[in-house]
Amino acid sequence: MRYIIALLLLGNIAYFGWNVFAPPASPPVAEPLPLRNEGLQLVSEFRAAELARLREQVEQLCLEVGGFADIFAASEFAYAVTGEHFEAAVYVEPGADAAMVRISRHVEDPENVPQWPDFASQGANLTAAENSCSSGDR
Numbered sequence: 238m239r240y241i242i243a244l245l246l247l248g249n250i251a252y253f254g255w256n257v258f259a260p261p262a263s264p265p266v267a268e269p270l271p272l273r274n275e276g277l278q279l280v281s282e283f284r285a286a287e288l289a290r291l292r293e294q295v296e297q298l299c300l301e302v303g304g305f306a307d308i309f310a311a312s313e314f315a316y317a318v319t320g321e322h323f324e325a326a327v328y329v330e331p332g333a334d335a336a337m338v339r340i341s342r343h344v345e346d347p348e349n350v351p352q353w354p355d356f357a358s359q360g361a362n363l364t365a366a367e368n369s370c371s372s373g374d375r
Contacts, residue, residue: 301337302338303336304335305336308327308329311327311338314338323340323342324341325340
């Protein structure tokens with residue numbers, strides 16, 4: 238019985254020494270996860286990025302007004318609507334007998350978008366269509 242107690246005591250001392258003096262096992266290194274976004278961002282930077290995104294969405298719309306009798310009437314209308322927020326271009330499609338005016342708007346603040354100009358007072362036969370202002374068109 239004495240030998241069993243001595244053997245258990247020596248085993249405990251050996252285990253204690255191995256726990257204290259053995260080098261710690263390093264845990265497995267996990268791969269870092271990719272960020273879901275760009276990391277931390279100031280509120281002011283977020284606001285500026287959001288405004289730029291909204292501005293881009295709003296600036297991509299143009300208004301095409303058609304049905305002018307000739308290019309001179311279309312030019313007068315284009316001159317009348319061109320201003321601080323709007324830019325107008327007159328064009329005639331090949332084979333068409335009527336001129337059209339494409340109006341694009343410049344937006345500084347997407348939360349305060351300027352309204353399209355009133356073209357109904359220019360003539361009863363004018364039509365308008367809002368569409369994309371891609372640079373490849375006309």
